[in-house]
Amino acid sequence: MSHLSAENVSVAFAGLKALSAVDLQIMPGRISGLIGPNGAGKTTLVNVLTGFQTPTEGAVKLDGEALTGLKPHLVRRRGIARTFQGGRLFRDLPVVDNLEVTGVGLGMSRRAAIAEAEAMLDWIGIASLGSRIAGTLPYTDERRVAIGRALMGRPAYILLDEPAAGMSGPESKELSALIRRIATDLGCGVLLIEHNVGLVLGLCEHIVVLDSGAIIEEGSPVSIRGSEKVRHAYMGTTADADLPVLEVME
Ligand SMILES: Nc1ncnc2c1ncn2[C@@H]1O[C@H](COP(=O)(O)OP(=O)(O)OP(=O)(O)O)[C@@H](O)[C@H]1O
Numbered sequence: 001m002s003h004l005s006a007e008n009v010s011v012a013f014a015g016l017k018a019l020s021a022v023d024l025q026i027m028p029g030r031i032s033g034l035i036g037p038n039g040a041g042k043t044t045l046v047n048v049l050t051g052f053q054t055p056t057e058g059a060v061k062l063d064g065e066a067l068t069g070l071k072p073h074l075v076r077r078r079g080i081a082r083t084f085q086g087g088r089l090f091r092d093l094p095v096v097d098n099l100e101v102t103g104v105g106l107g108m109s110r111r112a113a114i115a116e117a118e119a120m121l122d123w124i125g126i127a128s129l130g131s132r133i134a135g136t137l138p139y140t141d142e143r144r145v146a147i148g149r150a151l152m153g154r155p156a157y158i159l160l161d162e163p164a165a166g167m168s169g170p171e172s173k174e175l176s177a178l179i180r181r182i183a184t185d186l187g188c189g190v191l192l193i194e195h196n197v198g199l200v201l202g203l204c205e206h207i208v209v210l211d212s213g214a215i216i217e218e219g220s221p222v223s224i225r226g227s228e229k230v231r232h233a234y235m236g237t238t239a240d241a242d243l244p245v246l247e248v249m250e
C-alpha cells in the first residue's frame, strides 16, 4: 500500500535534539494528526518530510523508496506538498498568480497553470479572491490560498502546518470541512499539525503526539483524549478535569 513515511528520524541542531528517533506514516485519503506543545519538533518533522531539513539520522520514504536528501522542489514534484506556519505567499502578486507560479514550477505551461489555479480556487470556494493582491487578504483567506497553492499539481500528500492558527470557531469549522474534502474528494494523504487540538481530534483517524522531539503517545482520537501523558505534556498537571484543549470540535 502506498504511503509516505519518516523512519527513525532524528535531527540535532548544535546539541539540541529537535527530533529523536521519530516514526510516522501518512496514507493516501487519510488524515493524520501531529500535535505537541511549542518547540516539540512538529515543524522540524514537516521540514524533514519535505526536503527542507536533512535528518541527522533516519530516512524519509515514499512507497518504500528513500527520498532523504532530495531538494524541496524535487520532493514537491514527487507529490508531497506543504503549507508554512507563516503562510509565505507572494504578497505583491494576485492570488491566482500565486497558484500559477507553483503550477509553472511543477512543469505546467502558463495556460495550464492558470486554468488549474482558477479551478482550484473555485474548488476551495474562493474563486472571487483570484484577482486580489495576496498581501491585502485577511489572514484566514491567506491560509486558504496557501492550501490552494499546495494543492496545485494534485499532490498525493499535503502537510498542513497550523492552518487554523488565528481562526475563529466558525472559520475553523469551515477549514475543517475543506481538509476533509482534501482527503475524501482528492484522495490526498493529509498530515495536520494544529494547536487547536479539538480540530485534530474531530478530523484525524490517527494522531501522533510529540514532546521535546520524541513521540510520547499515538493512537485514535479517543485514546489520545484519554491519555495522561498528553495531558501532562500540554498542561504540566495530572488533574483530570475536562481540559478545554482536549475537547473534540464537531
Ligand atoms: N534551524 C534551527 N536551528 C536551531 N534550532 C532550531 C531550528 N529549527 C528549530 N529549532 C529548535 O528545534 C525545536 C523544535 O522546533 P519546531 O519549530 O520543530 O517546533 P514546533 O513543534 O513546530 O513548535 P511550534 O508549535 O511553536 O511551531 C525548538 O527547540 C526550536 O527552537
Ligand SMILES: [Mg+2]
Pocket: 042, 043, 044, 085, 161
Ligand atoms: Mg511549528
